Amino acid sequence: MSETPAEEKETxxxxxxxxxxxxxxxxxxxxxxxxxNVGTSVYQEWNNGExxxxxxxxxxxxxxxxxxxxxxxxxxxxxxxxLVLTYWGWFVTFFAVGSxxxxxxxxxxxxxxxxxxxxxxxxxxxxxPFLPRLLGLSQVTVDVADGTDSALKIEYxxxxxxxxxxxxxxxxxxxxxxxxxxxxxAHTDTVSDPAITRAADPSAEETESATTTEERQLTRxxxxxxxxxxxxxxKIWLILLFTVVSVGALVWASDNIWGAIVGNxxxxxxxxxxxxxxxxxxxxxxxFHSSEGLKIRKGLTNSxxxxxxxxRIQALEIKQPLLWKxxxxxxxxxxxxxxxxxxxxxxxxxxxxxxxxxxxxIKKVLPLVVAQRWNAQREVETFPRVFSGSIPDDGFTPAPxxxxxxxxxxxxxxxxxxxxxxxxxxxxxxxxRLTVVPHDCIQxxxxxxxxxxxxxxxxxxxxxxxxxxxxxxxxxxDRDNAKKLLALY
Amino acid sequence: xxxxxxxxxTRLEGPQLSLDTDIDSVAxxxxxxxxxxxxxxxxxxxxxxxxxxxxIPLLGHYIFHxxxxxxLGWGLVALMxxxxxxxxxxxxxxVRSWGYSxxxxxxxxxxxxxxxxxxxxxxxxxxxxDVSSGPLENMLGLATVxxxxxxxxxxxxxxxxxxxEAHRLRQVLTLRGEERMVAM
Numbered sequence: 063m064s065e066t067p068a069e070e071k072e073t074x075x076x077x078x079x080x081x082x083x084x085x086x087x088x089x090x091x092x093x094x095x096x097x098x099n100v101g102t103s104v105y106q107e108w109n110n111g112e113x114x115x116x117x118x119x120x121x122x123x124x125x126x127x128x129x130x131x132x133x134x135x136x137x138x139x140x141x142x143x144x145l146v147l148t149y150w151g152w153f154v155t156f157f158a159v160g161s162x163x164x165x166x167x168x169x170x171x172x173x174x175x176x177x178x179x180x181x182x183x184x185x186x187x188x189x190x191p192f193l194p195r196l197l198g199l200s201q202v203t204v205d206v207a208d209g210t211d212s213a214l215k216i217e218y219x220x221x222x223x224x225x226x227x228x229x230x231x232x233x234x235x236x237x238x239x240x241x242x243x244x245x246x247x248a249h250t251d252t253v254s255d256p257a258i259t260r261a262a263d264p265s266a267e268e269t270e271s272a273t274t275t276e277e278r279q280l281t282r283x284x285x286x287x288x289x290x291x292x293x294x295x296x297k298i299w300l301i302l303l304f305t306v307v308s309v310g311a312l313v314w315a316s317d318n319i320w321g322a323i324v325g326n327x328x329x330x331x332x333x334x335x336x337x338x339x340x341x342x343x344x345x346x347x348x349x350f351h352s353s354e355g356l357k358i359r360k361g362l363t364n365s366x367x368x369x370x371x372x373x374r375i376q377a378l379e380i381k382q383p384l385l386w387k388x389x390x391x392x393x394x395x396x397x398x399x400x401x402x403x404x405x406x407x408x409x410x411x412x413x414x415x416x417x418x419x420x421x422x423x424i425k426k427v428l429p430l431v432v433a434q435r436w437n438a439q440r441e442v443e444t445f446p447r448v449f450s451g452s453i454p455d456d457g458f459t460p461a462p463x464x465x466x467x468x469x470x471x472x473x474x475x476x477x478x479x480x481x482x483x484x485x486x487x488x489x490x491x492x493x494x495r496l497t498v499v500p501h502d503c504i505q506x507x508x509x510x511x512x513x514x515x516x517x518x519x520x521x522x523x524x525x526x527x528x529x530x531x532x533x534x535x536x537x538x539x540d541r542d543n544a545k546k547l548l549a550l551y
Numbered sequence: 552x553x554x555x556x557x558x559x560x561t562r563l564e565g566p567q568l569s570l571d572t573d574i575d576s577v578a579x580x581x582x583x584x585x586x587x588x589x590x591x592x593x594x595x596x597x598x599x600x601x602x603x604x605x606x607i608p609l610l611g612h613y614i615f616h617x618x619x620x621x622x623l624g625w626g627l628v629a630l631m632x633x634x635x636x637x638x639x640x641x642x643x644x645x646v647r648s649w650g651y652s653x654x655x656x657x658x659x660x661x662x663x664x665x666x667x668x669x670x671x672x673x674x675x676x677x678x679x680x681d682v683s684s685g686p687l688e689n690m691l692g693l694a695t696v697x698x699x700x701x702x703x704x705x706x707x708x709x710x711x712x713x714x715x716e717a718h719r720l721r722q723v724l725t726l727r728g729e730e731r732m733v734a735m
Binding site: 162163169171172173174175176177178179181182206207213399402504505506507508509510511512513516524526527528529533545548549 | 573574575654656657663665666667668669670671672673676677678679680681682683684685686689694700701702703704705706707718721725728729732
């Protein structure tokens with residue numbers, strides 16, 4: 063059997079383990095307990111008593127164990143077992159750096175073998191948690207783009223070794239990447255030096271600072287429109303309706319007015335808080351354009367400035383709740399690589415590209431959003447127009463008539479359109495949506511077909527995007543058409 | 552933005568799609584027949600556990616003289632046996648439904664009996680590859696390949712590969728991923 067070049071490379075890999083002290087750091091709680099008990103015994107026996115000091119300390123420790131509860135006794139063999147297991151785990155975990163990938167081999171019972179291409183590596187960081195730091199150890203984390211977890215964690219190496227390892231790996235990554243054209247965006251820089259680029263990360267929320275570059279305000283959300291948009295939320299009205307009905311019912315049934323009101327106060331307060339938060343967050347929502355890119359400024363009690371990371375946008379969704387339709391307002395959310403890793407609350411607010419926008423404003427902002435990466439300014443201007451679905455020849459591939467059994471209300475609006483840059487998916491009737499996924503942002507495509515769908519020649523197409531608010535999928539479209547989209551990217 | 556005053560085009564032409572990937576005529580590589588054994592063993596363990604659980608009222612009736620009607624105790628066991636038997640019968644078909652295929656630009660995966668799904672992962676999207684094998688898999692010389700992209704939605708796991716095939720696949724995927732890498 064002839065070996066491929068990759069195999070040859072892998073057989074000559076130099077495998078090594080993490081530092082032998084590292085397993086101990088995982089059990090620091092137990093060590094703290096032991097240290098405490100030993101320490102107090104030593105201290106007590108030192109102060110009082112005569113005879114052999116060591117023997118007395120041993121005796122006192124034995125007494126502690128003997129007098130301890132059943133669970134404490136049980137904990138001792140368990141601890142020893144845990145110690146053996148962690149050391150075993152450490153013993154069978156190996157790392158290796160090849161010419162084009164980093165490898166990790168691990169697993170007690172389940173053997174695992176992880177391969178991370180050097181070219182995929184976005185950052186290599188050194189982390190120094192408290193306890194390993196006391197032992198002079200450091201953790202090295204290797205990250206790929208938007209993994210939900212670190213691609214590779216080396217726990218731990220001696221600090222000097224970790225530093226050396228990081229710089230040599232950085233060198234290799236740079237060599238591996240130098241073959242290609244340099245990508246634009248923050249990520250290539252991250253590899254060159256994470257510490258520096260982290261400070262200059264365009265996605266980081268800046269504190270209000272005097273900028274020398276000239277900024278042009280593109281849109282500003284008037285307070286009236288914001289307040290109106292919040293009031294036109296169907297959910298709030300449903301909650302209020304529910305409250306009124308239930309208060310009424312209670313009063314009618316028991317004529318205990320105060321009890322009914324207090325009981326429903328919580329619900330009303332909750333709705334009010336939500337509305338207030340939305341108002342507070344979206345207050346004075348402005349979008350600026352400068353030579354540095356787009357910026358969003360917003361907030362009433364806490365004004366924030368957020369750079370729009372146009373280089374990292376992976377998907378967009380234009381949405382229109384039912385009650386906004388007459389007013390012609392839209393909201394736009396985005397999936398941004400990296401946002402999925404943040405706190406849910408935070409990423410929720412930061413995924414708003416436009417909060418309550420008119421068609422004119424969308425036409426002003428969206429072309430600037432795509433300008434940096436795609437030559438698609440004309441394409442995005444059509445989005446508000448194709449959104450309604452009422453234009454007869456807008457190019458959309460409509461959902462087939464057989465899908466009316468699945469989506470009786472929405473099947474007329476459902477459909478998709480391939481443009482040179484994007485895949486547009488239109489759906490929904492009460493809340494109308496237009497999902498926009500650039501072809502080069504689709505990670506993988508899944509076509510699924512349930513038994514009823516198979517009978518009617520339909521299928522559901524899911525486009526896997528990075529974690530975020532937008533989940534691009536086209537439900538119940540023609541299966542033969544969907545098949546062709548499977549090979550698209 | 553000088554073009555912003557012109558009317559945008561009414562109809563947009565999309566890219567030409569490559570039609571060579573007709574998923575209905577793909578020659579799927581199926582998982583190892585030994586993997587079926589493994590699944591059957593796993594299934595049996597679950598079956599035994601579930602049946603044992605469902606027999607508790609019955610045993611309680613006979614041993615501890617619980618006040619459980621006999622028909623209910625036996626009925627529970629019978630229902631569980633029926634259900635588990637059904638699942639057991641489905642296992643071979645389930646395993647046979649899984650397949651994968653290395654296309655020029657994509658790794659294709661298929662699975663599912665009732666809801667059939669096909670996933671296409673472009674090689675260039677791959678972020679990392681994991682090969683793992685649990686104790687049972689290890690005994691049978693099998694391994695699982697898991698391909699990860701930047702999306703958590705990508706579920707590109709291939710179970711029950713021969714160990715050599717798993718490592719061959721890993722190398723092929725790594726190589727192709729490198730050649731066709733697309734930046735985020």
